[in-house]
Amino acid sequence: MSDRLTTGEYKAIAAGLQLPTQAFIDGSFRPAFSGKTFDTTNPATGDVLAKIAACGPDDVDFAVQKARDAFEDGRWSRLHPGERKAVLVRLATLIKRNARELAVMESLDSGKTIYDCETVDVPETIHCIRWHAELIDKIYDQVSPASDNHIAMIVREPVGVVGLVLPWNFPLLMLAWKIGPALAAGNSVIVKPALETSLTALRIAELAMEAGIPAGVFNVVPGGGAEVGEAIGRHADIDAVSFTGSTATGRRFLKYASESNLKEVTLEMGGKNPAVVLNDAENLDRVAAHIVNGAFWNMGENCSASSRLIVQSGIKDELLKRIVAHAREWPMGDPLNPENRVGALVSKTHFDKVASYLEKGQKVLLGGTAKDGFVEPTIIDIADRNAKAVREEIFGPVLTVLTVETFDEAIALANDTEYGLAASIYTANAKKAIRGARVIRAGTVTVNSFGEGDITTPFGGFKASGFGGRDNGIHAHDQYTQLKTIWIDLTDDQDEAVN
Ligand SMILES: NC(=O)C1=CN([C@@H]2O[C@H](COP(=O)(O)OP(=O)(O)OC[C@H]3O[C@@H](n4cnc5c(N)ncnc54)[C@H](OP(=O)(O)O)[C@@H]3O)[C@@H](O)[C@H]2O)C=CC1
């Protein structure tokens, strides 16, 4: 999607959208059993976009029953992997065909800019689903070393019925990161989108049906965390849960599992990710561009955002000058204006949370204002290493700056957090780069750049940022498959008896 439209053209598409409003269970849309609905709003304007089915435990039970039936009769789980691949490739193609509509829907529902939706969220969603589809008929099982009298096979089997509990910051992409490997491996899924952003998951379920995913395999149950999320976490017939969201809610899923059927739990959670810039970093302009992207892309509503700049004093002033200059090039405003790089925060509640970190008396180098759902890219120089803005995940466009004198001090500060999702180190010194990358306790460390890796590399966190498996890469399949040993005795009847 390289052909940008005008704001007016995007608004015309928005006005013509047919928004899905009901749960998608067993291959069709249906209201919640209770008949209740909740409003989903456009955070950039406050307008109500649609009334969505507010599901609860009854709807989860029904969806699980249908998902279990589908799993057990093998209509998807026992297809040849090549057949599942063909259907999922078709789904990727259908998403591509509907890319513009999905990008506008995602932007309206989440406040993300249309620019990001069209250049990242939608194309990466397509790429992710296609990548896992293409992978699934290329993964071999194993035969272990054994005597001539035995064959010991190690086979991967789908886990069964999987609950996928999603955040609001990348509604489409996090859906893809989870359904891509889960469906490719043959599972049936129950998706719970975040309350703020249910629309695109419901639309993708509809497209999945059109692509040929059988009824019961892909279910979307919208509703609140306390109703739908907890019911998924505690359900006795769900075999695994993959969750992305806050660390507080992640902890709950471990409790739910331990108090129910010990389902497998994978948690992708928050981050307070350091960007360490050493005195010898080269090409400061490029470094500044990476840091601005890391801190302000997606309004900082990104678990892997570079939210803590740790800079060596010798380079600080020059770097900050360039960072401020780059950040000024990020226009903020109407998410449907393709020129804008900063849109609205996802909800009034979240806006209030982010705004609460902007306090009087701070040394603000850029921005600092929050109004009507929008928060300006903000840079704050902070001496107190225990300040709230330095320690807590803000999840907004706020970059804190901490100054250090030495490499060791920088690394110690980088690790001085309960989180461990991502980190970056900028230096021209290869030894320091590698040493830093090895000793920083984070799931992804980038050197002289910001990023989350790509579809081929596992994504997940250390410490309070992650638990269990990883998203992305072939490693994601570990979440959605289990290993079975099949031990075959080949001893001939005439041979020695059982050993
Ligand atoms: N790692 C990441 O990518 C994300 C991190 N966050 C962090 O979390 C903070 C709070 O955001 P928030 O939306 O509240 O994140 P949550 O962790 O609460 O939400 C993530 C998902 O969990 C669900 N959920 C919420 N409560 C429960 C529960 N008791 N049992 C089961 N499921 C539940 C949510 O449902 P629902 O909201 O629909 O009720 C949503 O689908 C953010 O400010 C940010 O710091 C947030 C989102 C993504």
Ligand SMILES: CCCCCC/C=C/C(=O)O
């Ligand atoms: C194209 C890569 C986008 C990566 C976004 C990763 C964010 C994950 C999260 O916030 O959970």
